[in-house]
Amino acid sequence: MYTQAMDLMPKGDDKPSVPLSATEQQLLDRFEARIDDGGFVEPKDWMPEHYRRTLVRQISQHAHSEIVGMLPEGNWVTRAPTLKRKAILLAKVQDEGGHGLYLYAAAETLGVSRDDLIGQLHAGRAKYSSIFNYPTLNWADIGVIGWLVDGAAIMNQVPLCRCSYAPYARAMIRICREESFHQRQGFDALQVMMRDGTPRQRDLVQDAVNRWWWPSLMMFGPPDNASSHSVQSMRWGIKRISNDDLRQKFVDATVQQAKVLGVNPPDPELRWNEARQHVDFGAIDWDEFRRVVGGDGPCNRERLADRVQAWDDGAWVREAALAHAAKAAAQRKAA
């Protein structure tokens, strides 16, 4: 899964606020030279405060996206059509939880605590990818999430494997390695419905594609000319390819896959452009994007409430485990 974090930062939070001292300027020059050189930054290296803040925000929002992303899919675990599909779905949801943990750990190398980050999410002060605020209404949604949503995530995440902040890059390498199965199982599930399904089941696939197509394109974030944070992030090697370039790459690849599958993306303007050597596509409804990011998507409140409840319901387990560890330590000391 992926987060649009870079583009979701509060306005005015993207400039260093205090003038730099001579020493700081020297450190900054050295830092930027290393970035320009294609070098990596490790947790204990000096880094500009803004670079650190940007990364904490991006990595934590990415982590939140993985964890919240478990909810729409978890919705179908008990209703998967076969035991095989259920086992696959469970394995996938388990992976998303694991991806969240790798990412929280990467964020913690920057000097923040996981509990604080989760607290920000639960208080509604942190963002996660807008895509998870849409409902999963039929079984085909699970296939489409794998094919389109994870497909878009992979396209976003592969360049992040070369992110200048090495712990993030290393987490992304691990995640990308595991992500391929997510997209393939989705396509496979849809293919079974399209090939062996009833007309009604094929309609379900088309219906799911209709609902997920545009939100998937929004996953790449606002258009480049409206994305104020991208420039600095490109400069610092946090981001490697622009939102629009990634989106185009995704459309080009996906249109061909849709043809193989036998579904039609809900965009009458989709057509091959010989001059551009790319597929043209229609205008994205950015008002909807802003609405969903701003908290007014179909499921924002439900998702957050579920996360908070899961955290609260698990409190006794966390407390009991700590109490047990303390008791065992005291017994060892006494022995």
Next chain:
Amino acid sequence: MNPTAKPEATDNREEWPLWEVFVRSKAGLDHKHSGSLHAPDAKLALEMARDVYTRRQEGTSIWVVRSDQIVASDPGDKDMYFDPMEDKVYRHPTFYKLPDEVNHM
């Protein structure tokens, strides 16, 4: 086993503790375990690790960790410990046979 008990033979010797050494070979990569050494404290452990394990510029960064601080699984339990993952072939991308045109997915 009582961790404070020492073998009799070393009772009256002040042996330097053992440290595990991890070396990052290239910027951006993980630290990998290289081996171990004895050292009286962390600072010397680092310096000695440099001399012992990176004499041919094998590294760009070194971690040292007290060996007695490492908690490890028992290799003897390997089977029962890792078996549960054995029958979950669907976790691998190759489990899914897709049409040739989209098989690079």
